[in-house]
Amino acid sequence: MKTFRSAPFPLIATAAPGLAALLLSASLLAPTAVCARESAQAAPRAVAPRGALLSEEQAVVSLFEQSSPSVAYITTETVQRGVFGGAEVSQGAGSGFVWDASGHVVTNFHVVKGARRVFVQLDAGKPIEAEVVGGAPEYDLAVLRLKNVPRTLRPVPLGSSRDLRIGQTVYAIGNPFGLQRTLTKGLVSALDRELPTANFREVAGVIQTDAAINPGNSGGPLLDSAGRLIGVNTAIRSASGSSSGIGFAIPVDLVNRVVPSLINRGQAPLPGIGVTPISPDQVARAGISGVVLGAVGRGTPAASAGLQPYNPQTGDLGDVIIGVNGRPVQTLSTFVGELERAGIDATVELTVRRGEKERRVRVKVIDLRG
Structure with a gap:
């Protein structure tokens, strides 16, 4: 937040009687001249016609409009021990996306780890309470199930990460810093990165991107230019904690192997x-x-x-x-x-x-x- 400081009140020095009279007469006449100039410029300017969006712009707009209803804003409540031994409820937030019409939502494990209650907000609707049906800390993936399943659920289309190429355009949609449905654009910067997770394990084949990913983007989808899911945004490398152009996403081919197991068994193969x-x-x-x-x-x-x-x-x-x-x-x-x-x-x-x-x-x- 910017802080604006008031300008210091101008100091007026004591002047000789004749000069004071001259300054007084000028101050009485000046507002009339200023008002006349302002009234002459008061009319709003005409708006220049925009014309059609460029084809590239329209493609991105359409991608966002088709994909954003599938993106979830996830909030959590976690009970933690207070400084003096009492219980304190803390809140967290992250992103996710609709997996299927049965009400399953995919996110990162670290988004819902230890949560007492989880809520999922879809599109412009009210938050819906959800339960964690499975988690895999080794892959940093978790699956939620909505307790009240809307009829209008739109699962995100699945793509493939096996045939990705460095230089492809990608899009991240999520809720950085709690700002819902934020779209950022970037490239596949590198492939086959390794991402440390839990229990000395690493996820192989991780996608690196320069699309801006910030706290709150965790668990959100990384999409290709066709609007297909190619990864789950998971981590950034940054000294400041904000985007520095190096973000990482779990590849969708791995997600597509782990998530069905989490839905069916509550755990992933190891x-x-x-x-x-x-x-x-x-x-x-x-x-x-x-x-x-x-x-x-x-x-x-x-x-x-x-x-x-x-x-x-x-x-x-x-x-x-x-x-x-x-x-x-x-x-x-x-x-x-x-x-x-x-x-x-x-x-x-x-x-x-x-x-x-x-x-x-x-x-x-x-x-x-x-």
Whole structure:
């Protein structure tokens, strides 16, 4: 908010009697001349004809008009412990979009995490209370279901993120800083970024865009020029906390795999090979590059491949995973990202180091949640 300060009241010095009379007569005559000039200029100017919008402009206008009814304004109530031990209710806000005609709305997990109550406002209607039917912190995705489903729901059309190209035009619609249905335009700036989420996991194939994304845009749709969903706006990289031209969106191909599972089961599949890794902090402090195995589950693909865990009695590191499908793996988050990239039921080739020797083993990726 700008602060406007009043101009200081002008100081009038005491003058000689003759000069004072001259100033007084001038002050009495001046308003009449000013009013005459103002009355001559009081008529409003004619408006110049606009003509038709440029075809590019009309395309964007149509995209917004078709897509905005599918965008949701999400508000939450969360109970937190106060400074003196009492309970305090805090409010949050974010964005989302209509997934289907059954009243499911998709947003980011961090938008609704820990919420006691969730409300969804669609188009110009009143807020509708919703319940969280599933959440996947590993993908930062959540699904809500409206308790009162309007007949006029308009699910956002789905696109594909697999065939995106750097330089494509994209549009973000959301509620930055609580300003509902804000449209921003940009480009696909980069592809195949990695986005850290929860439990040392990363989302692979993330879309980077320079479309302005700010706090409150989280969970809103990223659209292509055909108005199709290609991503879910999730994060920005900024020192100030506001848009700096680097935003990230979860790719729609991943969203289209996770969301149906959240609707049906309340949770998303979790790709893995049946190992329990040692904490990345401990591995980093030991100066080790790769994934050190703390345990290998019985009957898992990792056990079938003959992988051996760290032995605390002898100090033998066992098998350290340093690559997946020819790509180097230096951290646990990188390893998890490669499993996400491969997908459940895929077979991956691991590069494993034991002592000074390296070997390659093939392992099937399974759903750890069964």
